[in-house]
Amino acid sequence: MRALALITVLMVGGLLFYGLPDFPDWGDPVSPASTHLSPFYIEQGAADTHAPNVVTAVLAYYRGYDTMFEAAVIFSAGLACFFLLRTFQQKSEETRLYRHIPTGVTLRIEEGGKTPAGSEEFEPIDSHWVPYDMIINMTCRLIVPFVQLFALYVIAHGHYSPGGGFQGGVLFGAAIILFAISHDLRSVFRRLQEKAVMFLSAVGVLIYAGTGVVCLVLGGNFLDYSFLAGMLGVDAVMARSHGILIIEIGVGLAVMAVMVMLYYNLSSAGRHDEGL
Amino acid sequence: MTAHYSALLIVVPLVVAFMVTIAGWIDKRWCFPLSAAALLATFLASVGVLAEVQQNGVVEYFMAGWEPPVGINLRVDHLNGIVLVAIAAVALLNLLGTRPIVEKTYADRLGAFYTLYILLVTGLLGITATGDAFNLYVLIEIAALTGYALIGMGPGRASLSSLNYLFMGTVGASLYLLGVGYLYLATGTLNMVDLAARLPEIYDSRLVLSAFILCLAGLCLKMGFFPLHAWLPNAYAHAPSPVSSLVAPLVTKVMIYVMVRVMLTVFTPVFAFERLQLGGSMVWLAVIAIVAGSFLALSTRRLKRMLTFIIVAEVGYMVGGFWLGNRAGISGAILHIVNDAAMTFCVFLAAAAIQQRNEGETIDDLQGLFAKMPVTMAVFVVGGLSIIGVPPTCGFFSKWYLISGGLAAGHYGFVAALLFSSLINLVLFFRIFEIAFFEPFTDHHGGHGHGGEGVHGVAIEEAPLQMLVVMVTAAVMLFALGLYAGDIVEGFVTHVIPAGIL
Amino acid sequence: MEAILSSFLTKYNYWVFIGLVMIGLYALIAKRNLVKKIIGMNIAQTAVILFYVSIGAKQGSTIPILDSSHGHDAHHAVQAIDYINPLPHVLMLTAIVVSVATLGVALALAIKVYQQYGTLEEDEIQAQIDKT
Structure with a gap:
């Protein structure tokens, strides 16, 4: 296996090195890549879309079709994890574990014993010992809202600064995952059910594709936001700017939901119990 | 709307895929009709695009209204026109045909299954229609990721x-x-x-x-x-x-x-x-692929595994035919893309039906299957004959083009490999036919059917009706593709090949 | 020797990317542990991202966010030479997402494999398969 690996690696490396002498120097401003197509985007982008961040303009408008499938890729990944891992039948175990919330004491109840189900003071847990750290809990409780706020800012400010739907969505998802890590999966399920996450991920991508379909219905080509102008009551350039914002929100929703869904399924191996 | 056919072809299944997810959570009964409607619409759109290509030549669609290279375009010509129709047709038929199995196996995750299924088809259609090299990569990944998920859910x-x-x-x-x-x-x-x-x-x-x-x-x-x-x-x-x-x-x-x-x-x-x-060396690699694929197919006794090795050999046919670099070879390769899709679908669907009823997966478990599942086995025979290359099934015609391409290029190694592989396929399939037809059905119910007409006591246990209808349609398609092979080549494939190639 | 050295100095990004592709590919093929393979795959994908982003660089330019943000006369002042090439960055946003998605599915499959065989070592899995 090692010999095979070495041969393959050397072949691929050799192939990549073979082209190297004809590479333009790194950072060469007159290389074909810098002179053929990209000047158009830089010079026209802001005028066409009111988005000074050219990357956003290209990503969400000129090459919006690519980005739609990018959102579809991440959606499929989330769905794939659900499809592969989710188990619906509950394991019936002989012994069950409960934690007494005020004291943090773990109760072990043998089969046939009386469970404190329904009591406010007890919660079911899965592993024998779950650390309960007040400092971590409190810190995360404080940080999470600010991370979420920042995520919203990143989504909304994608036209003017680095950011956009993907980055903001990942941040928002990270905030929820942080909460899940500091508490446990069950406490997240109480706030954000699996069903809701699934729904949000599909709705997010639907917003994107749906915007494209609306453009199509209004007489333009797919994803040509200028045709939204009449509906939004603005001129064509502003309509493109708004169109970008709409699809960024859709992407943000989808990415957030998928990040959470990936965490739900990977951390609990699809059982949706307490998780890590 | 006709101007948008090429976009609708991809947009409709994409949008419906997300709806199927939502429907899966609300009411599972909606998943299948939604998916079937989407794929039917896709199939009609693909036929519409092909008709338009036939009339006006290349169809281009500019996403977001920007002409390439600024924007991304869809570009459908005679080549991808027929591939699009083939993809849409196979995907639709398979969706209809496998419904009984899917609803039994994935009852608890039906929405996810159908969503991944449609996204896979969308990815394949997108790969075929796009005119942008990077967009192609993204769509390859969509088709691949959904494929990994669907395959990973199998047994064993x-x-x-x-x-x-x-x-x-x-x-x-x-x-x-x-x-x-x-x-x-x-x-x-x-x-x-x-x-x-x-x-x-x-x-x-x-x-x-x-x-x-x-x-x-x-x-x-x-x-x-x-x-x-x-x-x-x-x-x-x-x-x-x-x-x-x-x-x-x-x-x-x-x-x-x-x-x-x-x-x-x-x-x-x-x-x-x-x-x-590079042509010569690529064709020799293809020759190796064909011979190796055939031998590997011969070496296994498991039905589905044997069929996959036949695919490896068939890939060799198409790659070799293309790299012959002459008109007949490239025509054969392109025709074989469509024909092979149809006949592989035919045999795999029949294999799915067989596995549904039969527990074992080796070909020795197929004993007495002609009596038990006559229609399924008939379809399997048609598919097998087509893969062997018996006229008037479609497999014969693409092989004919490939062989004449090999002769025209003077590449006798390739011709020999094709004939050799046909021979091996003959052995492979007739081995199965023999087991399924002649060997007595060893059933515990005491069925003493030995030779002649004696198949009494063997209850016919066919696949579900829905599956049978689809399988028979697929088998008829193999004959239809064979009968119209000349028209397909004249009407579509010749337009694809650049004028410089003789 | 001097030519190689100067090539390294003017194109060191590309040298690094080739090195990373080779490392990732080696881990993917030679390692026996499935998670190590997944990590190798990710390294190779990241190397591709480094390659694309390197294409976008332009000496003496800044990030492609235009200075005079508001107002309609913005495009008069914009000179392409002042900003780096945005296209590779756009492409790589897509590629990053694809690699995250692939990683997610790969990990899900690895979990499924572990549930089935109780190990992630390829040779141990193979031994179990051979036994049955």
Whole structure:
């Protein structure tokens, strides 16, 4: 296996090195890549879309079709994890574990014993010992809202600064995952059910594709936001700017939901119990 | 709306896919009708696009209204027109035919299954329709990711096989992506037509040659071209039957289409055939692939695994035919993309039906199957005859073109490999027919049917009616494709081949 | 020797990317542990991202966010030479998402494999398969 690996690696490396002498120097401003197509985007982008961040303009408008499938890729990944891992039948175990919330004491109840189900003071847990750290809990409780706020800012400010739907969505998802890590999966399920996450991920991508379909219905080509102008009551350039914002929100929703869904399924191996 | 057919072809299934997810959570009964409606619409749109191509030539669609190279375009000509119809037809038929199995196996995750199914089809359609080299990569990944998930859900070793497929598939896609990166570095554009216009002046650059090899290697890995086929037999044989009858006919064929497209449109025959003189060695590699695939098929006694090795050999047919570099060879390769999709679908669907009723997976478990499942076995026989290449089934005609291409190019090794592989296929299928037809049915109910007409006591246990209808349709298609093979070549395939190729 | 050295100095990004591709590919093929393979795959994908982003660089330019943000006369002042090439960055946003998605599915499959065989070592899995 090692010999095979070495041969393959050397072949691929050799192939990549073979082209190297004809590479333009790194950072060469007159290389074909810098002179053929990209000047158009830089010079026209802001005028066409009111988005000074050219990357956003290209990503969400000129090459919006690519980005739609990018959102579809991440959606499929989330769905794939659900499809592969989710188990619906509950394991019936002989012994069950409960934690007494005020004291943090773990109760072990043998089969046939009386469970404190329904009591406010007890919660079911899965592993024998779950650390309960007040400092971590409190810190995360404080940080999470600010991370979420920042995520919203990143989504909304994608036209003017680095950011956009993907980055903001990942941040928002990270905030929820942080909460899940500091508490446990069950406490997240109480706030954000699996069903809701699934729904949000599909709705997010639907917003994107749906915007494209609306453009199509209004007489333009797919994803040509200028045709939204009449509906939004603005001129064509502003309509493109708004169109970008709409699809960024859709992407943000989808990415957030998928990040959470990936965490739900990977951390609990699809059982949706307490998780890590 | 006619102007938007090419976009609707991809947008309709994409949008419906997300709706199916939502429907899956609300009421599972909606999943199947929604999916079927979407794929039916897709099929009609693909036929519409093909009709338009037939009338007016190349159909272009500018996403977001921007002409390439600024925006991304869909570009449908005679070549991808027929491939699009083939994909849409197989996907629709398979969806209809496998419903009983799917609803039984994935009752608790029906929405997710159908969503992934439609997204896979969308990815394949997108790969075929797009005119942008990078967009192609994104869509390859969509088709691949959904494929890994669907395959990984199979019984037994499926998850391990799927993980290995994921490793190989990702390497293949990354190599292709690197190739596109090299091309972008050399030209500054990603659009296929624009690339073709800007490449000739730098044909001598090492960048173009490395990009060419990277793309070709990546695509060979994705299509399972021997010796890069290691992922294919395991992944397709262990996949759940409704999935293997979708991916086995379509995925490798679409990758071969991509190779044809990249070679004809991006690098153009001038570079691929004349400057590099690569044809000869690629055809010899194809000869090795055909012979090796046939031997591997002969060496296994498991039905589905045998069929996957036949695919490995068939990939060799198409790659070899294309690299012969003459009119007959390329026509044969393109015709075989469609024909092979149809006949692989036919045999895999029959295999799915057989596995549904029969517990074992080796060919020895097929005893007495002609009596038990007459229609299914009849369809299997038609599919088998087509793969062997018996007229008037479609397999004969594409093989005829391939052989005449080989003769015209003077490449007798390729001709010999084709004949040899047909012979092996003959052995493979007649071995199965013999077991299924002649050997007595050893049933515990005391069925003493020995020879002659004595099949009393063997209850007919056919596949569900829905499946039978679809299977028979697929078998009829094989004859139809055979009867109209000449028209397909005259009407579509000849327009694809550049004028310079004789 | 001097030519190689100067090539390294003017194109060191590209040298690094090739090195990373080779490392990732080696881990993907040679390692026996499935998670190590997944990590190798990710390294190779990241190397491709480095390659693309390197294409976008332009000496003496800044990030492609235009200075005079508001107002309609913005495009008069914009000179392409002042900003780096945005296209590779756009492409790589897509590629990053694809690699995250692939990673997610790969991990899900690895979990499934572990549930089935109780190990992630390839040779141990193979031994179990051979036994049955």
